[in-house]
Amino acid sequence: MSQANAPILITGAGQRIGLHCAERLLDAGQPVIISYRSHRPGVDRLRERGATTLHADFSGAEGIMAFIEALREQTPALRAIVHNASGWQREEAGREAEVFQRMFEVHMLAPYLINLHCADLLRHGGPADIVHISDDVTRAGSKKHIAYAASKAGLDNLTLSFAASLAPAIKVNGIAPALIQFNEGDDEAYRRKALAKSALGIEPGAEVIYQSLRYLLDNPYVTGTTLAVNGGRHLV
Numbered sequence: 001m002s003q004a005n006a007p008i009l010i011t012g013a014g015q016r017i018g019l020h021c022a023e024r025l026l027d028a029g030q031p032v033i034i035s036y037r038s039h040r041p042g043v044d045r046l047r048e049r050g051a052t053t054l055h056a057d058f059s060g061a062e063g064i065m066a067f068i069e070a071l072r073e074q075t076p077a078l079r080a081i082v083h084n085a086s087g088w089q090r091e092e093a094g095r096e097a098e099v100f101q102r103m104f105e106v107h108m109l110a111p112y113l114i115n116l117h118c119a120d121l122l123r124h125g126g127p128a129d130i131v132h133i134s135d136d137v138t139r140a141g142s143k144k145h146i147a148y149a150a151s152k153a154g155l156d157n158l159t160l161s162f163a164a165s166l167a168p169a170i171k172v173n174g175i176a177p178a179l180i181q182f183n184e185g186d187d188e189a190y191r192r193k194a195l196a197k198s199a200l201g202i203e204p205g206a207e208v209i210y211q212s213l214r215y216l217l218d219n220p221y222v223t224g225t226t227l228a229v230n231g232g233r234h235l236v
């Protein structure tokens with residue numbers, strides 16, 4: 001496979017932001033591979049559009065390594081790897097250690113192992129990128145998602161280490177969103193409170209993440225950077 005049509009991998013792209021970015025890449029004629037954990041309608045839609053869909057559960061090194069093996073059987077080259085898969089878990093009484101472990105696995109261990117075991121697929125002489133989807137919450141921490149925020153902060157540090165380690169062949173950057181897209185169960189009171197936390201006060205939707213991803217893929221002189229896509233939350 002020439003680098004020209006090497007696929008872009010997006011993890012956790014069966015729904016929401018990952019699904020939107022996968023669809024937009026397909027719209028642009030870019031081959032796509034996704035990982036998904038739960039089978040959702042978006043997985044079928046991507047498959048129908050020609051994307052390769054691989055099941056993956058990153059809860060533990062075994063599951064991550066099994067995904068890596070399946071990925072390497074699928075393609076000899078990659079244009080980019082987008083680490084989007086994520087669990088937004090609060091602390092739970094009696095399950096504190098399990099929640100921390102889950103957050104560490106999906107936000108740090110999976111990107112770490114996939115990057116180490118798949119960076120060679122990006123080494124083909126053409127433009128190559130790794131993008132970590134983080135969270136603006138790493139600036140200040142979170143009272144109700146302590147393990148989540150800590151694991152995303154660790155992901156931000158992986159951005160720096162991998163950017164230094166893989167340069168100049170591979171650029172490594174992050175995108176740190178604040179509120180992008182509410183979840184179905186978010187009630188009006190929660191939505192009002194969340195919107196008030198940023199200077200721009202809107203729910204922008206997934207397109208702003210695709211625009212940020214496009215910028216990082218297209219810019220040959222940006223690495224080791226995490227883009228804040230947060231509506232000016234740091235100003236409020």
Ligand SMILES: NC(=O)C1=CN([C@@H]2O[C@H](COP(=O)(O)OP(=O)(O)OC[C@H]3O[C@@H](n4cnc5c(N)ncnc54)[C@H](OP(=O)(O)O)[C@@H]3O)[C@@H](O)[C@H]2O)C=CC1
Pocket residue numbers: 011012013014015016017018036037038040056057058059083084085086087088106133134135136176177178179180181182
């Ligand atoms: N939405 C927002 O407003 C914000 C999003 N972000 C970040 O942007 C990214 C995309 O957000 P969003 O689209 O809301 O993400 P989702 O909450 O929809 O999660 C994306 C996917 O990750 C998968 N996933 C979760 N845990 C695992 C695991 N252990 N192994 C494999 N897959 C897993 C889920 O699979 P399953 O379908 O099985 O649940 C889900 O489909 C995330 O990294 C998120 O942290 C940051 C700030 C705000």
Ligand SMILES: Nc1nc2c(c(=O)[nH]1)N=C([C@H](O)[C@@H](O)CO)CN2
Pocket residue numbers: 085086087088135177178179180181182183194
């Ligand atoms: N994996 C996820 N991470 C995050 C989500 C989400 O739905 N899935 N949502 C948020 C919130 O939008 C938060 O930014 C504002 O309430 C954060 N991370």
